[in-house]
Every structure is written in structure tokens, then in C-alpha cells.
Amino acid sequence: MHLQAIQLVKSLCEKIRSSNDSKVYELIFKDVILIATRYGIHEVVEEVVESFPQAVWSVDKDDVNIFGLAVIYRCENVFNLIYQISGHKQAMMFMEDKNRNNMLHLAGRLAPFDKLNLVPGAALQMQRELQWFKEVEKFVTPRYKQLRNNKNEFPSMVFTKEHKKLVEEGEKWMKDTANSCTIAAALIATIAFAAVITVPGGTNGTNGVPVFSKANAFIVFIISDAISLFTSTVSLLMFLSILTSRYAEGDFLYVLPKRLIIGLVTLFMSITTMILAFSSTLYLVFGNNKEWTLIPVAALACLPVTSFVFLQFPLLVDLISSTYGHGIFGKKSDRLFY
CATH class of the missing domain: 1.20.140 (Butyryl-CoA Dehydrogenase, subunit A; domain 3)
Structure with missing residues (x-):
């Protein structure tokens, strides 16, 4: 079923790309790529981005792009696509949402419950959270570590507060x-x-x-x-x-x-x-x-x-x-x- 769904997306992408109708992309695939990112379906994200390169700039209602969503929902398969982007890599990571949260602020949030439970034991869960924060930290400049959001919080402050328990x-x-x-x-x-x-x-x-x-x-x-x-x-x-x-x-x-x-x-x-x-x-x-x-x-x-x-x-x-x-x-x- 999963493979059939991927094949369907691929066929739709090919048909819409051949029609050269950009409005169809805005109506259909903008939401598709955001939903696929939230659920970690990296195959769909790959097909859409390959057919419509501008899709990497898609943002949700809070101005969070696909890599920001991948960080929030801890979808490493989608986040790893950043390594396969030849240009504009830094620009995609230097995003801010409506609350002035940058990528490090998003990495500082606690992972969803279902993602935490993929790792056994609270200590290993904490280790995985630190690995996410350190990985995102590699892609941003040191200046981003000192930026505050609308709540006047540094990324490190968000991480400490969210992971206290x-x-x-x-x-x-x-x-x-x-x-x-x-x-x-x-x-x-x-x-x-x-x-x-x-x-x-x-x-x-x-x-x-x-x-x-x-x-x-x-x-x-x-x-x-x-x-x-x-x-x-x-x-x-x-x-x-x-x-x-x-x-x-x-x-x-x-x-x-x-x-x-x-x-x-x-x-x-x-x-x-x-x-x-x-x-x-x-x-x-x-x-x-x-x-x-x-x-x-x-x-x-x-x-x-x-x-x-x-x-x-x-x-x-x-x-x-x-x-x-x-x-x-x-x-x-x-x-x-x-």
C-alpha cells in the first residue's frame, strides 16, 4: 500500500509537471509536502521536491518550512534531505517563524511522545534529543544561538525548560x-x-x-x-x-x-x-x-x-x-x- 501511494504521487507529479501549470502545485502539492513532512514520509517529499524544486520553500501557517517541521516532529529521514541539496542550504536553515523561533528554538522543543518512545529508557531519549540539538547547531551560525524569540528565550533556554522533566x-x-x-x-x-x-x-x-x-x-x-x-x-x-x-x-x-x-x-x-x-x-x-x-x-x-x-x-x-x-x-x- 505504501509503495502504491508513492507511485501515485510520482505519477501525479509527472502529469502536473508536463502541464506546466504552477497553480496546480500551489493547490495540491504545497499541503501534500507539509503533511508528508509531519509524518516523516520522505519518499513523498523527495518526489515533490524533485518535480517542483520550489517546494523546498513551502511553509505552514506559522511560517515553518519543511526542515523546521522535520525538526519539530523529529523526522530524521526528511531532515537528512538537507544533505542532498546543492544550493541555498544555509538559507533554508536560517528561518524564523511568526514567534521569531529559529531552527535551534525548534530543536529545543521536546519531541512528540510517539517519537520519544522509539528509544528505550529516559537516558537514551535525552541523548537522542541532545543529538538532534547538536545536529541542527551544525547548520546555523553562532549568532543564531544568541537570538531570542518573542518570549525572550535563547534556544538553550527553550531546551532546558522543555527537557527538565x-x-x-x-x-x-x-x-x-x-x-x-x-x-x-x-x-x-x-x-x-x-x-x-x-x-x-x-x-x-x-x-x-x-x-x-x-x-x-x-x-x-x-x-x-x-x-x-x-x-x-x-x-x-x-x-x-x-x-x-x-x-x-x-x-x-x-x-x-x-x-x-x-x-x-x-x-x-x-x-x-x-x-x-x-x-x-x-x-x-x-x-x-x-x-x-x-x-x-x-x-x-x-x-x-x-x-x-x-x-x-x-x-x-x-x-x-x-x-x-x-x-x-x-x-x-x-x-x-x-
């Missing part, structure tokens, strides 16, 4: 996540430290050397336990730094997500190596006499790691993608308009 929700989300993970990291660090002191099999009463010191499984135990201790300590420090952060707006862009990524990755490593240390201990104790016990133990040892992957891996992927990924902005096609 989201910052509070993001702080709560971050602290709740960090609190839960801090407990897990502290427990693993405690277990790993205790395991080093009480090595499996005990020590030789004469020289204090561990009984299994020459066994390969013992080497695996020592290395994995040491890694578990170090990574759980790093994880604990990362989560503590999240809990004690000042939670400024800008921290949600890179600082807090980066700390959470490091914390989750090191926590996963500490859990994995702790299970490996536990498994190697069981092998040292039972490996020679009760080999049949190793298979069910190995299977059960995979459960904590698997559970962590299923529960936290989607969040970790979202964090890495939104922080270090290609992003939602940029030139998506070599097709040029206007």
Missing part, C-alpha cells in the same frame, strides 16, 4: 540501573577476592604453595579469578561514578552512556570469568574421579552468562549503537535536489 527521569533511570549493577559487581568482587585467599585444594603446609599449583586447571582458575576481580572492580567504580554524577544536560550525550557501557561490559566479563573460575575449581576437585558430573555442571554454568546476555545485551547494543554508531543523521543518497 526528561532530565529528571533520565537521572532516575541511570541511578536505578547503576544501583542494581553495583550490588552485583560488589558481590562478584567479594567472591573473587575470597577465592584467591582460599585456593581449591588448600596449600602445602611446609612451603605454602597451593596443592594444585602445577595443574593446568589451576592456572585457568587463577587467571580467570584475577580477571573477574579486576573487571568487577572497574565495573563497580563505573557504576559508582554514575551514582555520583552531577547529571548536567550535556552529560547524557557521551559521559553517562560511556560509563554505563564500560560498566556493563566489565560486569559481563567479571560474571563470565567468575563462572570459568568456578568450573575450573570443580574440575580440579572432581575431574579425575567423577567425570560424569562435569557435563551437567558445565551446562548449568552457562545459565548465568546466558541470562545476563538475554537481559542486558539488548540495552548494551542500544547504548553502543546510539553513542558510537553511525547515527541517524547524514547523507543517505547521492540523489541531489535543487
